[in-house]
Amino acid sequence: MAQEPRVDVETRATSLRSSLTEEQAEHIADALGDQGVWFATPRPRTIDAPRPDHVWDLVGDQPHQGRTATGRATVYLAEGHAALTRPLILADGFNYGPSDLDALWSHFNAGAPAFLDRLRGMGIDVILLGFDQRQTYIQANAAVAASCVRRAIQERQGDLPLVVGGVSLGGLITRYALARLESEGVDHQTDKYFSYDTPHLGAWIPLVLQQLAYLHESVQPRSDGPGHAGLIRSPAAQQLLWGWVESEDYSGPVTSASPLRAEFLDDLRGVGSFPMRPYKLGLANGAGDGAATGLEPGTPVFDLHHDPLQLTARVQPDMGELQNVGTIKFGAPLWVSVTSRVPAFDGAPGGTLDSWGRVADAIGLPIEERLRAGCFVPTVSAIALAQDPLQWPADLHRDLADLPKDETFLDAFHCDPANSAHGSMSEVLVDWFLEQLAGW
Template identity: 75%
Template sequence: MPQEPRIDVETRAHTFESSLSTDQVERIAAALGQQGVWFAAPPRRDGEARRPELTWDLVGDEPYQGYTATGRAAVHLADGHDAPTRPLILADGFNYGPSDLDALWRHFNQPYQRGVPGFLDQLRSMGIDVVLLGFDQRHAAVQANAAVAVSCVRRVIDERLGDDQLVVGGVSMGGIVTRYALARMESEGVDHQTDKYFSYDSPHLGAWIPLVLQQLAYLHESLAPRSDGPGQAALIRSPAAQQLLWGWVDDADYSGPVTSASPLRLEFLEDLRRVGWFPMRPYKLGLANGTGDGVGPDLAPGTPVFDLQHETLQLTARVQPDMGELQNIGVVRFGAPVWTSATSHVAAFDGAPGGTLDSWGRLADATGLPIQDRLRRSCFVPSVSAVALARDPFQWQSELYHDLGDLPKDETFLDAFCCDTANTEHGAVSRPLIEWFLDQLAGW
């Protein structure tokens, strides 16, 4: 039986902090970066956003643990349509705070080939009405935002002209939110009238942010707490992150298992099972920004990404090692006090094929630390997660580098999927993915 993946911190952060002078604390905090929420992607500002014909304010159809989520939908009608007729709902993904639906339009409608209209404009030219779904708290629990998605599906059905079936899905977390929403509606006997479900680089088995970067975000907060807004680890600490990350730690001091560290992930997976795991009625499509050939980014396990040694200060952070016992992933030293972190039985996630995130690069930019270009990005949503490999969410990491080229039909929970030809940025608009998806919709 495989050993449970875990992390061990040898010198606890609060002990480390208490042994430092005020000047030392300030110098380490400065070395760890500027204020702000780490890992939160900035909205896309370049290009123009089309003005929607309709905008709907949405309220979740039911509360989740006392919280009723809210959101908004921007409806972009196809030419010649006065109301939604052939609706496609595209839900926004994971980030901190409210969705920016103009940025979502700009992102998905950016040209991916010279002389070819953007993806959303192509949908409209096919007579498909695009409904962009956003959430006021993208980092809230999936179940809460799924209630907003349910309200959106109901609103589309109420406003629709004719009886054409819906296409419903989303990017990143949006694909998980809509997966849960449709499955919940089916479990309650509600007709969602959806013919196709799609997920765009969604972490069906879990996503990955390097554990050492999670720890450094917490450590920075402990050394330089904020009083004017969320700290560096706010996104990591959020309910959605706890539910979707394969490995998670709750502070820089934590030692113990990383796959079961958050009860929110355990509860979410149980809720998914309760509502049916996946919606059964729609034809289920998956798009993965990672390759399907088992080849990931050039990130050798254990490679130092940062290795800052200046006077008595040392800051080292490493690419996730491949399994093993007590494999070092990070060191912070100032004189005598040393904070070190090591993992055991954790797979080499950083170099796995998948949609990438510039987690290492963002830290380098914030701190001014030198970094090689090839080390800026690492795997965020492994390809085997985006294609919903039919595995237990806690027991799939050994197949991170699996060749998906001849995957048998019963090895995925999806009906069809497409992997990219390169390991592209998570959620990126890619010609192979878009053309495959448009072809899937051509007969609808």
């Protein structure tokens, strides 16, 4: 049996923090900056959102882990509609804190694609679904999505079926919600399900950046809110990340480090994995030709000299044994992080996230433009390649042009011609999606 990919950390003592003097800890804290949650994604409001026709306050239709999640939906009726008639539910994705539905409108409707305006022009009523805690358990927010589906059915005039899906984690939340409703014998009346750059198999944040986020909290705990690692340790992150570590000193397997991921995947299989009734559509911000990006495995991205501190962090190397991804030195090495049998995710085709750039900006380090962003949702994950999500794919660079239908869990999918930012509105993807709805 093949050995699981893993990370190994060497420190002088049982932990890096106990290896450091107070002066050294202050050097690291100063060097790593102090700008909130590193991996949270603010969505700037580029246009004014119109006033919604209706606002729904939503409560999950069942608790998870003893807690009931809440959320909100804004309803924008199509041109010429006086009541909800052809509902399309679009769920928000992975981030920290509550959804900003005005910002969500701006994000989806900005630029040439004008996605939401075009939907409404087709006679489709748009329901933007947000969550009060985007970082909580997927099952909990799926209960909010289920309540949204029930409310849409209740409010709808006539009997036209629903279209339900979401961007990023929102596609996974609605996937679980619809599958769970089917497993309970509830008619969700949904004809089409869609996911927009959704991590069906998993998402990726460089392991060394996860470690540095924990390290910063270790040397400079925050008292006024979440620290840099606040999003990484959240339930949703543990459930969706292909590789996860629990601290800067963790040594061990990275695909099974969190029991929350295995538990979620068990729950997902328990409700049927995917909803069976809807026609399932997938959109990928990543390219489908399998070509590698410009992030060469093992490339040093950060080489920080903050006398006497030296900190190095590297693009994820490609497989191998004990491959260096990060080092902290005060003269002699105090912390060394290495990975074994981990694929070069950073340079894989997929929807990109400027993880390296955000950390560089927080630290105040110059960074080459080509190194700012790496793969966040591999294309093979966004198109739901038919494989076990707990196993990393044999080939992240699979050419998907002629993929047999039985090798994806979706009924149809479309990829961007070139890798684009995760969740960004691509005119190519929007055009394809609207074509899929044209006969609805």
